[in-house]
Amino acid sequence: MNFVKSVAAAVVASCLAVPAMAQAPVKIGFITTLSGPGGYLGADARDAFQLAIDLGGGKLGGTPVQLVVEDDALKPGQGKEITERFMKNEKIKLFTGIIFSNVLAAVAPEVIDNDGVYVSLNAAPSNFAGKECNPNYFVVSWQNDTLHESAGQNATNLGFKKAFVLAPNYQAGKDAIAGFKRFFKGEIAGEIYTRLDQTDFAPEMAQIRAANPDVVFQFHPGGVGIAFARQYQQAGLLGTIPMVVAAPSLDSVILKAVGDAAQGVYVSSHWNADFDNASNKQFVAEFQKKYNRLPTAYAAQGYDAALAIGAALKGTGGKIDDLKAFRTAMLKADFASVRGAFKFGNNQHPVQDWYALRVEKGADGQLALVTKSKVLTNRSDFYAKDCKL
């Protein structure tokens, strides 16, 4: 009798639960850096992600979603604490948003060890791309090294022989220098690890001038990048020693900060606002319409991450309980990326093309990044071979 009762109760409960489930939106935990000098990076990613949801009428891939945003303040500990709270109290299973690799290193293990899914829209440190790759960890942006491999290849293509390299002393900085050196065929004149919170680069500028290289490669995202670029200009180096960088070291905000002196800087990127595909045109136009500013690559990645998650949700009918099904749907990458060709490699990191850009003055007299040529085609990443997925 008891058995019948409980079965009946279960049936009733599930009948009640199903319509309720269909109504409740899928919550997406969006942990990102919104405060401090790196704050505009997180804000750009968040705004673009929200734009994709709004364009879908509050839905991604036909599934209603709700974005729950919190600021990690670029502190790994804070990121981890938010994750625990999101997972326990809010029952969130799907996470994205992190900009900085050191925060990601604290958050991603917490998510994937507790049967959640992490979809990275920016940070992708080397230690999660190789042996430690995980079926519940996806990257839509790039692997850190690859970003700077493209700069290394670009410098080689441009015929530079002697490079001076600088990056902050944290995982993404080390990945940057490793990536650049892997594809740069010339000699390294000097190598400096700066600090992630550094504001004054005068000593580094003097070192660069003393070493007198052909070219300077540097990786300084967000606020530090602005300070670096301006002081490079103030030290009179911008006109004399060319600079080769990957996209994060010269986004549209930094470009505005440096002004005319940035003309001629060599940039390499997987995305640029001038890419000629329908998805990108719509994205750039809608982003500018809604937020009244140019999107950065962080925004493009945020938008792509939203589209990728949307495609996965569509494939599973809006469910994320069955991680296997979600993963299969995700890996199809059935969405129109703003960067054109996009697919996932065996380590669930992107396989994509890289382009050389240059800072030039447009017809309207405004400085802009202009796409020049392809640097790398269908590039996966260095660590994919160590991943056994």
Next chain:
Amino acid sequence: MALLIEQSLNGIQLGFMLFLLAAGLTLIFGIMGVINLAQGSLFMVGAYAAAVVATQTGSYVLAAIAGLAAAAIIGMAMEYLVIRRLYARDHLDQVLATFGLILFFNQMTVILFGRQPLFVRIPPLLDGSVHIVAGVYYPLYRLVIIGVGLLTALGLYILISRTRIGMLIRAGATNREMVRALGVDIRLLYTIVFGLGAMLAGLAGIMTGPISAVQVGMGEQVLILTFVVIVIGGVGSIRGAFVGALIVGIVDTLLRAFLPTLLRHMMASGSEADALAGGISAMGVYLLMAIVLLVRPKGLLPANG
């Protein structure tokens, strides 16, 4: 040799920048006994006010005045509304309250100006480089920072040791109740001192603007180094802040500049040497602080003896 001179100048310049921040902080602590974590916020207020006025009017003189005034006024308002209630409380309460102020100021700045940084160009008059000795060119603007720092140090010295208000400040620091009993409005005096400290922070903010960017959270980046300066120099002592700031500025810069080369000569692997040098130079000033604390627990030039 040219490199050494240039790097030493860089160190001195960083030192003077730190001094401006540390002087305000140590003045407030030494005289009023308040730990003001929000000093970095006042630094930001000065930078923002100057940046906004410079963009609107194009006048750098007006911008500097606006920056100083904004920092001083907001500083005094902060003292009147919040800090005044904390004099009798212990340091933990002060830290909590002023930490709250940091959050308030940062969020307020985001609401008012957004997260996109503001930019100020170096005033055209101060742009360019100066030829110092054979082969050493140094940016004029950075020389001006050194000059302003020196003038401020001199001005503070005269103010504290040669004027009537300085005498009152010193007296108030030694015995608050006695000064009050003699009929001096000690509350007003404290508000003025706090405003002065805030103005010094604002001055540092104004001058940092053109070098880096004016953005939310810019104060917290320098605040920690400022505390190191104060601990090394001796808490509450302006002379200590001056010496401490120069030591920290020079040590920090020279470690960053020359340690990598030095280690590369000693170690087989270049990359490892660079990574190690990066680590050690980041720790350098904190190590220095620990050593100073071991040898002279009250700092190099403590306020009272």
